[in-house]
Amino acid sequence: MKILTCPLNGPRNISEFVYGGEVKDMPDPNTCSDKAWADYVFYHDNLIQIVKEWWLHAPSGYWFIAERHTASDEIIKTYDPSEIYNTRIEFSTQQEERA
Amino acid sequence: MNMSDTQPSLKRSLLYRTTTGEHYKQQDGGMLVAQFSANDAEQAKRCGLLDLSVARRTGLRGKNAPSVLSEHLPGMANTSVIQANFAEQLSTGEWVLRLGKTEYWVLSSLTGTNASLDALDQAASQTADCYPLYCQSSHAWFVLTGDYISEVMAKLCAVDLNERVFPVGKIAQTSVARVNAIVVKQTYQGIPAFSILSDSSSAEYLWLAILDAMQEFNGQAIGADVLTV
Incomplete structure (x- = not known):
């Protein structure tokens, strides 16, 4: 069994974790093109390199970020998302108003 | 029975x-x-x-969860800061569990009236940046x-x-x-x-x-x- 170190709970079996996709900057949904939004939501770069990914520790419902090498599957480090995201994102109501 | x-x-x-x-x-x-x-x-x-x-239990999450806890749970007055993934039994009998940076659950004392847990639930839903968790049902x-x-x-x-x-x-x-x-x-x-x-x-x-x-x-x-x- 592979072991992944959760920043909150410590080392745990990989079966306790759920992959959550690459960490990407969100484009402004009100102004970006459909292609840019689709790129953000659906597409992965899928390169051989160290990538930043969202992972969920399911028993505690805790989302964190892991840096992983996509070829060797080595986890370089894991950390709390507050190291990158420290403000709450408020979504504009522009779309609802238009409707 | x-x-x-x-x-x-x-x-x-x-x-x-x-x-x-x-x-x-x-x-x-x-x-x-x-x-x-x-x-x-x-x-x-x-x-x-x-x-x-x-048996009664409740939970709350959010930036203001610690202040709601200390305000509405009398036993919290004598308790120091609880670290994540640690629990402490209060002098009033309840167990307070800290499950994350801003998530707390409270397990009732099994002997008291649990009025403080009801007050906690109410305060959690009325305070900004504090959200009740329905662990009683979940x-x-x-x-x-x-x-x-x-x-x-x-x-x-x-x-x-x-x-x-x-x-x-x-x-x-x-x-x-x-x-x-x-x-x-x-x-x-x-x-x-x-x-x-x-x-x-x-x-x-x-x-x-x-x-x-x-x-x-x-x-x-x-x-x-x-x-x-």
């Missing part, structure tokens, strides 16, 4: 289909197994399993008691829960018998215990899985009276 005598207005345990105690009592608007057999006291010390799913609450609890859990769970590395007050949020669970090391009436909080939809499965693991230690279900009276 058995479960068929339960008044319709009282909550039934999640295990009402599979488990029947000898005596029930009313607790927090539900029917709790007070005594499972005449042997409960001895069984609890050796290896017992108790279903506290109807989770089952079992208590494994006795001298063999670490040995039983070693069969079900990958995390080392031995007393040497997992003292009273420590929490593990992990997989138990392949279902997600929160495991809290406690003592009730001087008896070592693990509270196991797990998804209510798999309560029956987990109950039977734990009982199965307890079999080699002559483990058996117990009632709540032995831990509270």
Whole structure:
């Protein structure tokens, strides 16, 4: 069994974790093109390199970020998302108003 | 009294289909197994399993959760900051569990009126940056008691829960018998215990899985009276 170190709970079996996709900057949904939004939501770069990914520790419902090498599957480090995201994102109501 | 005598207005345990105690009592608007057999006291010390799913518990999350807790839970006044994945029993009897940076659960004292938990629920839904968590409905609450609890859990769970590395007050949020669970090391009436909080939809499965693991230690279900009276 592979072991992944959760920043909150410590080392745990990989079966306790759920992959959550690459960490990407969100484009402004009100102004970006459909292609840019689709790129953000659906597409992965899928390169051989160290990538930043969202992972969920399911028993505690805790989302964190892991840096992983996509070829060797080595986890370089894991950390709390507050190291990158420290403000709450408020979504504009522009779309609802238009409707 | 058995479960068929339960008044319709009282909550039934999640295990009402599979488990029947000898005596029930009313607790927090539900029917709790007070005594499972005449042997409960001895069984609890050796290896017992108790279903506290109807007993009161609540949770809250958010930046303001600590201030809501200290304002509405009188016992918090004498308590220092609780670290993540640790629990503490308050002077008023409740157990406060810190499950994350801003997430707290409160397990009732089993003996009090739990009015403070009602106040906590109300405050959590009325305070900005504080959100109530409905762990009363979402989770089952079992208590494994006795001298063999670490040995039983070693069969079900990958995390080392031995007393040497997992003292009273420590929490593990992990997989138990392949279902997600929160495991809290406690003592009730001087008896070592693990509270196991797990998804209510798999309560029956987990109950039977734990009982199965307890079999080699002559483990058996117990009632709540032995831990509270």
